[in-house]
Amino acid sequence: MLYEENEILIDDLPKDYMEVNFGPHHPSTHGVFRFIARVDGEKIVNIEPIIGYLHRGIEKIAENRTYIQFKPLVDRLDYTGALNNELCYCLTVEKLMDLEVPERAQAIRVICAELNRIAAHLIFFGSIGLETGAFTPLLFGFLDRENILRLLEMLAGGRLTFNYITIGGVRQDMPKGFYKKFNDFRKEFPTKLKRYEELISGNEIFINRLKNIGILKKEDLFNWGASGPTLRGSGVKFDIRKVEPYSGYEKYDFEIPVGKNGDVYDRYMVRMEEMRQSLRIVEQAVDSLPQGEFQAKIPKVLKPPEGEIYLRNEGTKGEIGFYLVSKGEKNPYRLKIRTPSFSHLNMLNFALSGTYIADAIVILGSFDTVMGSCDR
Amino acid sequence: MEILEFKYKKVDVQEIIEVVEKYTKPSGLLCNFFIFKDQLFCEIKREDLKKFVEILNKKPELSFEYLKCITAVDYIDYLEMVYLFYSFKNQWSINVKVKLDALNPQVDSIYEIYRAADWYEREMAEMFGINIIGHPNLKPLLLSGDEGFYPLRKSFEIKWEEREYLPPKKFE
Numbered sequence: 001m002l003y004e005e006n007e008i009l010i011d012d013l014p015k016d017y018m019e020v021n022f023g024p025h026h027p028s029t030h031g032v033f034r035f036i037a038r039v040d041g042e043k044i045v046n047i048e049p050i051i052g053y054l055h056r057g058i059e060k061i062a063e064n065r066t067y068i069q070f071k072p073l074v075d076r077l078d079y080t081g082a083l084n085n086e087l088c089y090c091l092t093v094e095k096l097m098d099l100e101v102p103e104r105a106q107a108i109r110v111i112c113a114e115l116n117r118i119a120a121h122l123i124f125f126g127s128i129g130l131e132t133g134a135f136t137p138l139l140f141g142f143l144d145r146e147n148i149l150r151l152l153e154m155l156a157g158g159r160l161t162f163n164y165i166t167i168g169g170v171r172q173d174m175p176k177g178f179y180k181k182f183n184d185f186r187k188e189f190p191t192k193l194k195r196y197e198e199l200i201s202g203n204e205i206f207i208n209r210l211k212n213i214g215i216l217k218k219e220d221l222f223n224w225g226a227s228g229p230t231l232r233g234s235g236v237k238f239d240i241r242k243v244e245p246y247s248g249y250e251k252y253d254f255e256i257p258v259g260k261n262g263d264v265y266d267r268y269m270v271r272m273e274e275m276r277q278s279l280r281i282v283e284q285a286v287d288s289l290p291q292g293e294f295q296a297k298i299p300k301v302l303k304p305p306e307g308e309i310y311l312r313n314e315g316t317k318g319e320i321g322f323y324l325v326s327k328g329e330k331n332p333y334r335l336k337i338r339t340p341s342f343s344h345l346n347m348l349n350f351a352l353s354g355t356y357i358a359d360a361i362v363i364l365g366s367f368d369t370v371m372g373s374c375d376r
Numbered sequence: 377m378e379i380l381e382f383k384y385k386k387v388d389v390q391e392i393i394e395v396v397e398k399y400t401k402p403s404g405l406l407c408n409f410f411i412f413k414d415q416l417f418c419e420i421k422r423e424d425l426k427k428f429v430e431i432l433n434k435k436p437e438l439s440f441e442y443l444k445c446i447t448a449v450d451y452i453d454y455l456e457m458v459y460l461f462y463s464f465k466n467q468w469s470i471n472v473k474v475k476l477d478a479l480n481p482q483v484d485s486i487y488e489i490y491r492a493a494d495w496y497e498r499e500m501a502e503m504f505g506i507n508i509i510g511h512p513n514l515k516p517l518l519l520s521g522d523e524g525f526y527p528l529r530k531s532f533e534i535k536w537e538e539r540e541y542l543p544p545k546k547f548e
Contacts, residue, residue, distance in 0.1 A: 051517065051518065052516075052517060052518035052519060052520075055518045055519070057527060059528060060527055060528060060532075060534065061534075064534055095413065096413070217377070218377065218380065219441075222441040222442050222464065223441065223490060223491045223492065224491045224492050225442065225443050225444070225445075225490070225491075225492030234377065235377040235378065235379045235380065236379075236380045236382075236464075237379055237380060237381040237382060238380070238382045238464065242382070242383065242384060243382050243383070243384055243385075243467060244384075245384065250384070258379055260377055260379070261377065262377060307412055307413065308412065308449075309412070309413055309415065310415065310444070310460055310469075310471065312444065319444070321444060321445060321460075323445070323447050323458065323460070325449055333449070334447075334449045334450070334528075336445065336447035338444060338445040342495065343492060343495075345495075346491075346492065346494055346495040347491075347492075350491070375518060376518075
């Protein structure tokens, strides 16, 4: 009798969902990100993302500094792919000033941007392993990233925030020993990548864990403003390096990997394949490095002409863009930074509703967000 | 899923203006086009924004299905919202500008058409104090909401506190 009464009672009750807090200091949120999930049993009904823990007001600081003074702060947005941010900022200012960059500088920029992309994807490789319960990829990923950071250290002198690409070129020329060091790297990296893929990508447990979760359709991704590997995982062969080529990318031969199903596994495979393609670009750029200047002549005080401009490029996580308004003064009048992580976390409620709690971490990890670039 | 492929295509800005005007002229929308550094800007009235954006998104010939970002600029006399749209099909870009009153800035939300606008509109609301009409969840996003000022307005200045250096007192 009691059982029946209870059954009726449960049906009559208004659906009251349990709220689960998550973060802000959780290792799998990739920074300080918090969300409150309303769950019905094991299923997530909806989530409420809370961001802003790393907000530093970079856009306001930009209005109070000169163009060159502001540049080091651009590194601090997406600190895993710092050189890609710098490249985009410098290209924006250069386009507004109609500045011609020497070919050698363009090639060096491509080299360091692509090396940084590989380094960023290796962090993704490590963290997606952690999120699925494997610890080994993290160690392997960081070991190889170390080799790339040493190469970048030879170029730029820094390891995480470089401040290497300047407006009009790069800060210093490529050192003499770089070619030899890079040759060592390019010999061993493909075999290592193959070994990792044998270890993880073909692993049955890993495939079963990642396949058919977090499926996103391309129409939804367009509407939510997704870009980069997230978009390519759902079968959209779109890369800003190909469609709106910048810094001489049209000279290099490379493929754009795409996924078919739009699940987490596809996003993972797109990034793994992208590392190979990035290495191909770096190889071509190093082999055909033109001689000449590495820095264009720029005035001591930069005063770009009046106007406004939006320029975007393919960052490690998606579309990075700078909207710059200049009034002909030495400070920018307004600088808006469009970052991929912001758009992808905006989409998170849509991506997570209806999935299981256990998958939430993996889906969040598959967007590869960095909170420094989301909060700015 | 089938794979959509996009390749480099040369874009003619005049062609975008032609096609946009084809749809906006019959519905009586006034658009001011101007081109700066191969970029197309389009200035429209605040009241027409939702209608205009719907045309951009829904018409298959235009199909601006992607919102790059939304930003606002404070020109002291007036505020300006800038919407950056992109069409994958045609590889066209258009930057839509809307002038807002500085004292009472308000604009319609385009969240219903572009979901990506959600956080961008919330950010502009808290940073510039722009009232977004029709947004379902207009809460502070990056800030806590009790500052009492709008940080990205020009009226808010960063104050550098200058502290006098006092030599340490001698311990007696």
